[in-house]
Amino acid sequence: MLRCSLILLLPLLLVTYVVLNACVIKATEEELANYHYVVYGSDLCPECVKFKKELKAALLDFEYRPLENETYQHQLLAIAQVLGLNETPTIPFIIIMTSDLDNLVALGTVLSLHDLEVLIDQYAKENRPIFRTIRGQVITLSNDVERKIIAIVKGSAIPALEERPSEEIQLGRYRIIMFSVPLCHACEEAKKVFTSKDIQVEEYDISKPRNLDIFYTIKRIINSPSLEEVPLSIMFAEDKLIAIIDGKVESSVLDLILSESEHKGVRYYRLGELRELPHEQVELVLKALRGEYIIREHPNVGYLVALALSDSINPCTFLVYTAFLILLNLRYGKGWKVLGSGLSFILGIIVGYMSLGIAMYHAIVFIPKVIVVMIGVGFGLYSIVTGALEKPKLIAPKRSFRLLYRALGIIAAFGIGLMISFSLLPCSAGPYLVAIKTLASLSLQEALPYLILYNVIFVVPLFLILISAYVGLSVARARELVAKYYRHLSIIAGALLIMLSIMLIL
Structure with a gap:
């Protein structure tokens, strides 16, 4: 009776919430x-x-x-x-x-x-x-x-x-649109230089998708050698674009730009380089600032697939998954319950990995590409070293998974998969981080299909193991094979990750 009442009450509460929310709006x-x-x-x-x-x-x-x-x-x-x-x-x-x-x-x-x-x-x-x-x-x-x-x-x-007083005219003459990120020391220093010259600064945080789109577009238009570096400062004199400063802002360079503000062209400055931008580039920059021209560089699908494959053959995933299937066999034998629980487990991993991917997508803009490459190479080296030096221990299901064994079921399997997706991150985050960095210039809606593709490829080996178990092949034997070739898989996955990470900056 209580359960029926709750079932009837929940839709009523939902409708009430929607109606009240609509009324407030x-x-x-x-x-x-x-x-x-x-x-x-x-x-x-x-x-x-x-x-x-x-x-x-x-x-x-x-x-x-x-x-x-x-x-x-x-x-x-x-x-x-x-x-x-x-x-x-x-x-x-x-x-x-x-x-x-x-x-x-x-x-x-x-x-x-x-x-x-x-x-x-x-x-x-x-x-x-x-x-x-x-x-x-x-x-x-x-x-x-x-x-x-x-x-x-x-x-x-x-x-x-x-x-109007002359200083008031001067006050509104120059302004800067500065693309930056929070807690950026170079951005704060640039702002100090501008404000010391009484130049108004309008900051645009590139952690916001729209600003990030414009930032990357302008970087590509001006052929910046560093797509990641902030700040990017766009300088106007009475709403006329006069200069773009790419990266660190030096007071001496700003003085030079101000002294030549009547110059008809638009100057580009970066690390000692001072050149004039072609008219076509200037027009595209202005269109980008108005949101009329956006360049989105979609990642190479083959590159993304290769990263997903390097992640999918990570042996630590196999070891945990085959241990889980052994538990299913011990509890249910063979049949639909094994298949249902196995699929639920895989779904839990996908949901967990997708959630992690979305969280990493929002944070990746704060991580320079070179740092991502270093992390990827570090994970690759770790995989090679552990593969060469360590021999994995087979987990004894009845001892190590006793609690999980008692709770096995479709819902529990999903929860276990979700939990394991987070616990596996330390040994499999490298390829994922590199892959997500390639999606940084896309909106979340545009990046989602690529994240889904990555995760589908990531779990393909798990599907194969599940099907093998369902049709009657020995899961224990599969686990022994994974353990036997653990070192080879680790070395291959590590080498592939190092190569793909380095390709990110080439």
Whole structure:
């Protein structure tokens, strides 16, 4: 009775959750629709382009003001002056007004609809127009400031360029789009160099898929010798691309670029190399920044298959798996229960390995390619050395797997496979890590088919062993053969991994 009640209750709870969630989303959308939005941004700013698409998708009443237009530049600088800022606001910068455009609600830098919701919630708490700084500080605006900002936004009080202080003009002249990663020392040093020259820096974290796509695309367009190295700094003067600094930023080089900012071409600098970029490359870089041109280099399938094969013949996997099948034979003999539990075990390994692969995919961007190669070579050497020096011990199922023996079943087999997929990682992670590094330039959706292919190849030998056991071949004999050729398999797998790892940087 209790079980039936739970079965009926779970769908009801699920439906309730979906309905409530839909109501919350609808209420949020209706609340956002009560306002008018003025967005200052640039078509060269990936976050601006992304945010504009979100506003369009949400069908909100907004006006986009690109800073490529000089009038909008003056408006944003004037707003910064009214707010008492010492620097140009980071874009996308939004002004939220009532639908009749007569009252100011809030303003600040936003990156998503969620930021809009937070800003409006803060306005509701203060019951006054607010400005949220880039550091998250909320400032309540006076009536005088509100009136001035509304006048600027409406275009009735735009300061003429010649009336503006010269240092304020200079303040907004240069800006940097810098692709970086968190905790990057070189990126922090580059930012210090730029800010010491009063240059605004907009950082784009390449651990985010969209930014990573743009980063790799620009690296390929400019023929960078190092696709992995950060920072990558794109420099603009009054929204005109003037230079690209690839890697370490030196103060002397920046001074040279600034002194020649009136130069018509676009300079490329890297480690003492200073050259001019062809017009075609410049146009492609600008398109990449706008998200209109993305290069995704898909991995070589043959290379990926070879890595999966080097992983699949890893003898430590065979030893554990054949031990598990011996347990099945001891418990059930032969038949469908052996097949079902064996398939469940393999599925557990696939799910575990896929989960690990997805986690490694998100982390791999922080690991330079040369480090991945070193790890792969290290795993390969370890496999060769252990294969040459060690003789594996056959596991006695009744002693070592006594607990598992009692719990055998389809569900338990899945759990065991899942657990073993994690425990095997120390002896089989090398090929997987190298394979995932080849997928780093792809989105997760694009990388998933390759991960699935890798895992299918990885478990093919396990399927073969299972089928052999099902048709009546001796699993114990298979295990003895694996143990007999353990050294050979280890050496072959290790040598193959070393070769494939080195190929990653060739």
